[in-house]
Amino acid sequence: MKYELVVFDWDGTLIDSAGTIVECIQESARDMGIEVPSRERASHVIGLGLHDSLRFAVPGLASEQYMEFVGCYRRHFLMRQDRMLLFEGVRDLLQDLSASRRLAIATGKSRRGLDRALDADSLRGYFVASRCADETNPKPHPAMLLELMEELEVAKEHTLMVGDTSHDLQMAQAAGVDAVAVTYGAHPEQGLRACAPRGCVSSVAELRQWLTEHG
Secondary structure (H helix, E strand, O other), X not given: OOOOEEEEOOEOOOEOOHHHHHHHHXXXXXXXXXXXXXXXXXXXXXXXXXXXXXXXXXXXXXXXXXXXXXXXXXXXXXXXXXXXXXXXXXXHHHHHHHOOOEEEEEEOOOHHHHXXXXXXXXXXXXXXXXXXXXXXXXXXXXHHHHHHHHHHOOOHHHEEEEEOOHHHHHHHXXXXXXXXXXXXXXXXXXXXXXXXXXXXXXXXXXXXXXXXXXX
């Protein structure tokens, strides 16, 4: 077994939430009376930290309005949270993987948001550690992976990052960690392949197969 630690992104990788996040960003911009970002622009920021996300998605938003925007976003997100379901096969994959290796999460969500999501989907028991964007340097900075590897005492050559955005893959590159891209999430396949992941899969079933063959 090459990879002792598999680190998953959350939104767009384990849970089908990318479309909802884009919708919430757009609705919040409408609430604030600023230019509504395109779907492509809004989806690009999924996984980034708060300030980086807002600077790119809604550049017309003044920094003193960030917290108001976050309040709007949170309201829209909570109204839609029941729509967001795990991708087909995720629960079985996590159950099987956790029996033979350690699993962790590196996410652009806040700690409060991740804890709420883990409890809602009863997934907390599968993961031995996690890092959120409000706890350390956000993606694509390598801090999340470096901290997880240090905490769990796993070498970079035995660690794998699984994510759906270029931010996940760039984080892995910066940390010296192998990565697998999933193309069913937020970012288009072409951009993911440009980051040179070790693998690129289009479904959870394909991810399982890749791990069986390479992991």
